[in-house]
Amino acid sequence: MRLGIMLAPLVLGACAGSYEAPRLTEKQTAELEKALAGKVPGEKVSCVTMRPQGSFRVISGNIVLYRMSSKLIYKNELIGSCPGLTRGDTMIIRPFGSQYCRGDIARSADLTIGMTTGTCALGDFTPYRTPGK
DSSP: OHHHHHHHHHHHHHHHOOOOOOOOOHHHHHHHHHHHTTOEEOOOBSEEEOOTTOEEEESSSSEEEEEEETTEEEEEEOBSOOGGGGGTOEEEEOOSSSEEETTOEEEEEETTTTEEEEEEEOOOEEEEEOOOO
């Protein structure tokens, strides 16, 4: 019995593992580079304000862009992966309050059949701004 109690933390630690995001395909890399071309990355932030003109764009099952304007785009590396997003499924986010924040749960769903195809969480937001002239 004591042996089981002593081994429990080791077994649980082995189950935790680490998550490694899948690599981007050449097409996804090109799409990401094109979207962020001419923009300079800034310091990561945990939350961004939701705006009516803001829109999400899926790059891969673990990277989305949140476009605030032509001069400001936030890159978000999802915690976990929503593989359904690459098939064209809809991303559904349930924010708490008026901001999208790290840890907000996102789901990918196939709306034609009404089924959830993946669950992940938003990560930190990296701002990419067009430099002033």
